[in-house]
Structures are given as structure tokens and as C-alpha cells.
Amino acid sequence: xxxxxxxxxxxxxxxxxxxxxxxxxxxxxxxxxxxxxxxxxxxxxxxxxxxxxxxxxxxxxxxxxxxxxxxxxxxxxxxxxxxxxxxxxxxxxxxxxxxxxxxxxxxxxxxxxxxxxxxxxxxxxxxxxxxxxxxxxxxxxxxxxxxxxxxxxxxxxxxxxxxxxxxxxxxxxxxxxxxxxxxxxxxxxxxxxxxxxxxxxxxxxxxxxxxxxxxxxxxxxxxxxxxxxxxxxxxxxxxxxxxxxxxxxxxxxxxxxxxxxxxxxxxxxxxxxxxxxxxxxxxxxxxxxxxxxxxxxxxxxxxxxxxxxxxxxxxxxxxxxxx
Amino acid sequence: xxxxxxxxxxxxxxxxxxxxxxxxxxxxxxxxxxxxxxxxxxxxxxxxxxxxxxxxxxxxxxxxxxxxxxxxxxxxxxxxxxxxxxxxxxxxxxxxxxxxxxxxxxxxxxxxxxxxxxxxxxxxxxxxxxxxxxxxxxxxxxxxxxxxxxxxxxxxxxxxxxxxxxxxxxxxxxxxxxxxxxxxxxxxxxxxxxxxxxxxxxxxxxxxxxxxxxxxxxxxxxxxxxxxxxxxxxxxxxxxxxxxxxxxxxxxxxxxxxxxxxxxxxxxxxxxxxxxxxxxxxxxxxxxxxxxxxxxxxxxxxxxx
Numbered sequence: 218x219x220x221x222x223x224x225x226x227x228x229x230x231x232x233x234x235x236x237x238x239x240x241x242x243x244x245x246x247x248x249x250x251x252x253x254x255x256x257x258x259x260x261x262x263x264x265x266x267x268x269x270x271x272x273x274x275x276x277x278x279x280x281x282x283x284x285x286x287x288x289x290x291x292x293x294x295x296x297x298x299x300x301x302x303x304x305x306x307x308x309x310x311x312x313x314x315x316x317x318x319x320x321x322x323x324x325x326x327x328x329x330x331x332x333x334x335x336x337x338x339x340x341x342x343x344x345x346x347x348x349x350x351x352x353x354x355x356x357x358x359x360x361x362x363x364x365x366x367x368x369x370x371x372x373x374x375x376x377x378x379x380x381x382x383x384x385x386x387x388x389x390x391x392x393x394x395x396x397x398x399x400x401x402x403x404x405x406x407x408x409x410x411x412x413x414x415x416x417x418x419x420x421x422x423x424x425x426x427x428x429x430x431x432x433x434x435x436x437x438x439x440x441x442x443x444x445x446x447x448x449x450x451x452x453x454x455x456x457x458x459x460x461x462x463x464x465x466x467x468x469x470x471x472x473x474x475x476x477x478x479x480x481x482x483x484x485x486x487x488x489x490x491x492x493x494x495x496x497x498x499x500x501x502x503x504x505x506x507x508x509x510x511x512x513x514x515x516x517x518x519x520x521x522x523x524x525x526x527x528x529x530x531x532x533x534x535x536x537x538x539x540x
Numbered sequence: 541x542x543x544x545x546x547x548x549x550x551x552x553x554x555x556x557x558x559x560x561x562x563x564x565x566x567x568x569x570x571x572x573x574x575x576x577x578x579x580x581x582x583x584x585x586x587x588x589x590x591x592x593x594x595x596x597x598x599x600x601x602x603x604x605x606x607x608x609x610x611x612x613x614x615x616x617x618x619x620x621x622x623x624x625x626x627x628x629x630x631x632x633x634x635x636x637x638x639x640x641x642x643x644x645x646x647x648x649x650x651x652x653x654x655x656x657x658x659x660x661x662x663x664x665x666x667x668x669x670x671x672x673x674x675x676x677x678x679x680x681x682x683x684x685x686x687x688x689x690x691x692x693x694x695x696x697x698x699x700x701x702x703x704x705x706x707x708x709x710x711x712x713x714x715x716x717x718x719x720x721x722x723x724x725x726x727x728x729x730x731x732x733x734x735x736x737x738x739x740x741x742x743x744x745x746x747x748x749x750x751x752x753x754x755x756x757x758x759x760x761x762x763x764x765x766x767x768x769x770x771x772x773x774x775x776x777x778x779x780x781x782x783x784x785x786x787x788x789x790x791x792x793x794x795x796x797x798x799x800x801x802x803x804x805x806x807x808x809x810x811x812x813x814x815x816x817x818x819x820x821x822x823x824x825x826x827x828x829x830x831x832x833x834x835x836x837x838x839x840x841x842x843x844x845x
Contacts, residue, residue: 249665249666249735249736249739250745251665251666251667252667253661253665253745253746254661254662254664254665254667254670255661255667256745256746257657257658257660257661257745257749258657258658258661258662258673260654260657260658261654261655261657261658261714261719262658262673264654264710264713264714265676265677265680265714265716267710268692268710268711268714269680269683269688269714269716270676271695272688272691272692272694272695273688273691275691275694275695275698276690276691276694276695279694335583338579339580339583342576342579342580343580345576346580354580354583354584356827356828357584357587357588358583358584358587359827360587360588360591360824360827360828361587361590361591362770362827363770363773363820363823363824363826363827364591364820364823364824365773365774365776365792366774366776367776367792367793367795367796368792368795368816368819368820369590371795371796371799371812371816372590372591372593372594372816373590375593375597375605375610375813376589376590376593376610380606381605381606381610382610383593383609383610383611386609386610411586411587411590414587415587443572444572464682468682468684469684471684471687472684472685472686472687474686474776474777475776475777478776478796479796479799482799482800494686494687494777497690498690498777498781501690501693501781502781507694510690511690511691511694514687514690514691517684517687518683518684518687518688521682521683521684521687522679522682522683525682526682
């Protein structure tokens, strides 16, 4: 069954050869009506094509078009014409679009490691507790994951705005302005950490639980204390979970949308072009330029996929070299 | 890469919840113990503080939300507040609750069923194009979902589906991650010999799936359902671009419209808080109760790395 545990990037043996060890059963395999697979796959595949593949294709198509104006002063009847890569060039020339990528990149470089370090630390600390306490605390750390980003932002918004916030009240004159131009990015980062640290912790906890007990016993016999066990045994073994959480966090960072959109109501420091997603949304609805918006959505999808695939292959290559 | 995922990792997954914490070193030396307890206490305060604030604020009037200490009660009137939240604007909040249950509840249920069938097919049959299908499903896992919302809007606008329940429901029933989890789970837990035995007994493929495979896969299905439920509940971009009639909004979208109008109608501050309270509390309880299912299923997810 080792084949099941393979990574997504790994190429599997070609289908006709079947899983390893099944060759002896090949005579009986002929009784399996493989054609039935399409009945099971059909409904999912049809909707997947309609709600995943087709929209992307249509967005790419729309991104290659533009509204052409005719007549004197461009006041004539507008028509849709082929624009090639014009929208992409226009998007990349817009300083605020490029800036928004820089912003989420900076955000990700700080927020993802902080969140994963917090998640890892919490997971390792809970591992030291009795089951009952660990269960209770795990649940309370995980709780924010069930609160949608918008509602979490509404909540934290109340804790950020001076005059309502009991936090700024308690801190008195030492209280920072959470919503100032310099601070608001990190105030958003705090909301995202709050929402997802517990979720990532749970993934790491799951991996910790699947570590064979003999390893702990061996470490104990070798005289390793709790610190050494954590650093030398546990952390290297939860690495797959860390890679997984990191990839999902990178994807999540690129998608940043609801949090800045809600905070935009509370502070002028968040503009309507604050993140790439907000930027594209603004083009589609406020500026009514769906072709440019489509180009931006495509750029965003490409960058996000490139980053997560890049990270995955970086980790895999490093691992291969270590082997 | 396969070296990182030991053979134990995948098949052992379903049982992990039953296993107790490894006996490892239980007792840390006292100074470390104090540090441990203190850090965990600080973390608990951090994660629960906004929820605590919400519970307190839900009992207050708009004036008191502004004018009293946010961390303690001041003339509490929770039931009156909740009554107002529910009845405001022709009971619009109740519509939002029903819509949320439709989108997240029914959507996640259908997504789970579709993912189970697709995952089962990918795991238990050999056919041409199997790998191509699986690879495109994986690409779907890695694609940012909000990057998809705008393209979906463009397409649905073209075919006239925007501002209908379908506009939110159709994209919600597609869960590539669910297919991925179901395939892995079906491969490791649905036994080939069992399927063959059922076929020898004359069972049709549909009966094998609904009567046998679904039951064996149920632990994974609970996880897929929960993932998808929270995913739909969290997805704000999609309903935001698709819906314009506020009677079709989910709770999240509704609350932000209240938040937006707070300048004109000050009571909406209290209604936003009360509405958030009403939607968060049942979910918080569900989280606590269903926590062990998350753990079981997430192990499957983590072998992916």
C-alpha cells in the first residue's frame, strides 16, 4: 500500500500494470468492470469541468479581449476586439497592482513563518500534557478556524478601533494605533494567525500521533530529555506536515481578500487596491473593466500556483539530495 | 519524497484517534513545567479573547458597546438584543441562516457524495485517463479558490446564472481536496478481495459503492464534509460577486452589509455583534464536539507532503 502514500508530484506506475504485487491476481482482475468507473467519476467530473476548468478557460479568453471605442473622441458604439496580451501589459504597468503583490509577499514572508512556528510550538507543548488537558486546549486553539474570515475581522476590528477597543483602553497611552498606515498590514497578519494557527497545529498534532512509540523509547534510552526529543526526533518527523501547512498557507496568503475588505471600512490605510485580489475585484466591479480584471485574476492564479509548486519542488529536491 | 511517508503513516491513520498519547517523557523539570503552563495559558487567552469579547458585547446596547469596559458586562439584555437581530428588516437574518445552511450544509453534503464516488473510482478501478484525471484534480487542490471566484462570475454572468442560488451552490459542490482524501482513504481501507467477493455474489457496482464502500469510507467522509462545510462557510468572495438580492445572502455577506451601513443606522453596530454571536456560538460548539473527526482525517491530508 506504499503507493497510496506517494506525493502528488510523484509519477505513479502506468495504469495497466496495476499496483505492485497485484500481478498474481491479474487473472481475476478481468472480472472487474472498469468501465463502471466513469459512472462514479461522471458527476464530479462534469461539475469540475463546469466550475473549475471552464471558468479559467473563459477568464483567459476574456483577458485577451478589450473594449474598442470608435468614432470621434471615442464616443461611437464600442465594440469588443482582440487585444492580445495588452491587458497583461497594462496590469503589470500599474504600480498599485505590482505593489499589491509586493505587499502580500512581504505579508507572507513574515506571517507564514510566525504562524507555523506558533502552531509547531503549541503542538509540541500540548504533547507534554495529559490527554484531558491537551484535548481541551487543542479545541480552544482550534476554535477560531470555525469563524469565517469576515466575522473574525469584524471582531478584531472592534478590538482595534480606539474608543471601542478594550485593549487600547487597557494599554492607555502605550497603545499602538492598530489601524495606521504602518501597522495595519500586521494587524491583518494577526487576524490570519489567529484564524489558522490552531488549524495548522492540528495537522502537526496528527502527524505527531502517527510517530511510532518505539522512537520515543529509543530516544529515552539514549538519554534524550524532553527538549532533545522535541528538537531531534519530533521536529524532523513532522516535516511532511510542515510542508503541507506551508503550501496551504502560501496559497492562502495570495488569496488575501475578505480581511482587508472589511478593515477598509475602518481605516483609510487599506485602499481598494491593497491586495491583488482586491485589485482585480475593484477593476471588475468599480471600474467595470472585466477584461483587465480577468487578466489580473489569471496572473494571480499563475503566481500562486508557481509559488506553491516551486516550494514543493524545492523541498523535494532538498530531500532527494539528503537521501 | 516517498521516504518521508512511511508505510505506517497512511493505513494507520484511521486508528490514530483511538491511540493514546505516546508515553514519552511526561514530566518536565519544574522550571520548564512552569514555563510550559504559562505559555499555554497565554495562548489560550489570545485565542479566546475575541470570542469572550463577542459574548460580552452581545449582551450590550450600541451605547454600552462604545461606552463601557469591553471585557465586562454592563446592563446585560441578551434576549432582547437577539430578538431585535432576528426581527430587523423583515427577519432578514433568518433568511441568511437558512441560506447558509443551504449553501454550506447541502453543498458540503453533495460535495462529499461526489468526492466519495470519484475517489472510489480513482482508487479501485484501472482505466485509461485515470492519471490525467487525478493530476487535474490535484491542480484543482493547489488553485487558490478566490482566484476562481472572478472567472466563475464572468462565466455565470454569461450564462445568466448570477444572482441565483445555483451561482453559489454549483461551485460549492466541487471539492478536489475531498476527491484526493477519498482516493487515499479508499486505496488503504477498501479491500479489493471484499469487492471481488461482492461481485462474485452478483452485486452490481452501484450497490457495491452505496452498500459497501460508502460505509467503509465513512470516517474520511465525515472529514471531507467538515472541510467543505467550513470552506463554503468561509468563502466570502464567491457570494459577494454572485449575489445582489440580500434575501439570498449567507450570514457572512449579510453581516458585512450591516457593518457597512453602521454610519447611517447606529443600531446596526449592535445587530452586527448580535448576528456574529448567533452564528459563531453553534459553530464553536460543533467544533468542540467534532474535533476528533478533524484529527482522524487530517492525518490522511498530512501524508501528502
